[in-house]
Amino acid sequence: MQHVVFGAGLIGGYLAGAMTDKGLDVSMVARPAVQEKLADGLRLTDYQDHAAEINQVTFISDKQLGDAPQSRACDFLWLTVKCTAVESALDELPALVGPNTVIFCVQNGLGSDKAVKEKFPHNTVMRAMVVFNVAEPSAGHLHRGSEGYLWIEELADCPDIARDLATNINSPLLPTRSCDHMQALLWAKLQLNLANAVNALADIPVKEMLEDRDYRRVIAMLMRELLVVCKAKNIELPAVANLPGRLIPIFIALPDFVFKRVGQKMIAIDPTVRASMWWDLSAGKTTEVDYLNGAVVREGEALGLQSSANKRLVEMIHAAERGQLARGISGKDLIASFVGHSSPLSYP
Numbered sequence: 001m002q003h004v005v006f007g008a009g010l011i012g013g014y015l016a017g018a019m020t021d022k023g024l025d026v027s028m029v030a031r032p033a034v035q036e037k038l039a040d041g042l043r044l045t046d047y048q049d050h051a052a053e054i055n056q057v058t059f060i061s062d063k064q065l066g067d068a069p070q071s072r073a074c075d076f077l078w079l080t081v082k083c084t085a086v087e088s089a090l091d092e093l094p095a096l097v098g099p100n101t102v103i104f105c106v107q108n109g110l111g112s113d114k115a116v117k118e119k120f121p122h123n124t125v126m127r128a129m130v131v132f133n134v135a136e137p138s139a140g141h142l143h144r145g146s147e148g149y150l151w152i153e154e155l156a157d158c159p160d161i162a163r164d165l166a167t168n169i170n171s172p173l174l175p176t177r178s179c180d181h182m183q184a185l186l187w188a189k190l191q192l193n194l195a196n197a198v199n200a201l202a203d204i205p206v207k208e209m210l211e212d213r214d215y216r217r218v219i220a221m222l223m224r225e226l227l228v229v230c231k232a233k234n235i236e237l238p239a240v241a242n243l244p245g246r247l248i249p250i251f252i253a254l255p256d257f258v259f260k261r262v263g264q265k266m267i268a269i270d271p272t273v274r275a276s277m278w279w280d281l282s283a284g285k286t287t288e289v290d291y292l293n294g295a296v297v298r299e300g301e302a303l304g305l306q307s308s309a310n311k312r313l314v315e316m317i318h319a320a321e322r323g324q325l326a327r328g329i330s331g332k333d334l335i336a337s338f339v340g341h342s343s344p345l346s347y348p
């Protein structure tokens with residue numbers, strides 16, 4: 001069975017490396033700079049001290065991508081680009097997609113699979129979701145910094161694709177499971193990712209952010225809006241962070257002295273970890289905020305619900321993307337900006 005990982009960044013590189021280490025046949029589509037960086041191979045490690053050296057990685061060249069449609073059709077295509085890059089990647093996929101190719105959309109947030117399903121209406125397109133964090137401590141070294149599974153969606157009419165694949169891929173470096181409730185799982189992960197925007201604006205590591213009650217109160221506000229939308233949609237959130245989704249906002253808003261005592265597991269996170277939106281903003285890239293906080297706003301509006309804190313955060317991130325809002329914003333200033341917009345933060 002041939003796997004192609006399209007978009008060898010943090011998640012794509014880690015998945016490709018771990019699957020190669022498991023003995024699967026994996027090729028990658030990567031930017032020239034990434035190909036150069038990985039010319040001597042790839043090193044994987046994780047927070048539990050598992051490690052693997054992948055001495056050789058196989059790339060598919062731009063020229064091969066330009067070959068006739070289906071000429072390099074694979075069995076499983078893992079689309080691991082950011083939400084914002086999915087649409088432009090679609091034009092480069094035809095050589096890799098045959099009638100039996102199963103395509104996995106491995107993005108955070110909601111909606112990245114829509115354009116893929118439209119482009120390949122006759123293929124099986126499934127969602128996959130990564131709960132853990134991946135960072136690159138040095139060039140060619142990818143590190144899984146937190147717990148959590150790679151989840152693969154079990155489709156009602158062909159659940160065995162996901163079940164068999166999860167068994168084949170599962171390894172200590174890449175714990176993998178399949179599930180029949182992907183939509184609820186995506187919302188549960190989205191709940192956690194609402195904090196990405198706060199992390200990007202705070203401009204500090206995730207651990208430091210979680211140790212500050214003001215940031216936690218902002219995150220709790222964003223999460224409560226998501227819970228209102230989930231309730232209206234009848235979505236019961238599964239626990240992806242050792243706690244049922246509905247309890248997370250209550251828990252994280254606790255005073256520091258209680259949170260630090262009972263929240264050890266939540267803050268037992270590598271002190272260097274930063275949310276992916278922080279990396280995007282730092283690199284001057286367009287962020288995924290429209291697929292995260294923006295998705296809550298949209299889904300809420302469709303039901304007549306207002307999600308004003310998430311809406312405000314979306315506006316702030318877009319202002320930061322345009323260079324019109326300086327980062328390093330304190331939790332207090334963020335809270336003030338929600339309450340009557342009376343904060344010292346100002347931007348067009």
Ligand SMILES: NC(=O)C1=CN([C@@H]2O[C@H](COP(=O)(O)OP(=O)(O)OC[C@H]3O[C@@H](n4cnc5c(N)ncnc54)[C@H](OP(=O)(O)O)[C@@H]3O)[C@@H](O)[C@H]2O)C=CC1
Pocket residue numbers: 006007008009010011012029030031034080081082083085088089092106107108130131132133134135276288
């Ligand atoms: N990083 C993490 O810890 C986690 C990330 N996620 C989610 O996983 C998804 C992927 O994130 P992540 O791996 O961090 O993102 P990255 O930006 O690290 O990786 C995406 C890679 O795809 C490349 N790419 C984009 N378009 C193309 C193209 N047309 N051809 C070739 N390469 C392309 C990008 O290059 P370039 O930048 O040059 O465009 C980049 O190298 C996101 O939705 C993210 O939210 C989920 C859980 C954790």
Ligand SMILES: CC(C)(CO)C(=O)C(=O)O
Pocket residue numbers: 108131132133192193196206273274275276277
């Ligand atoms: C795992 C988590 C929440 C980590 O920061 C993430 O999904 C991200 O950075 O986008």
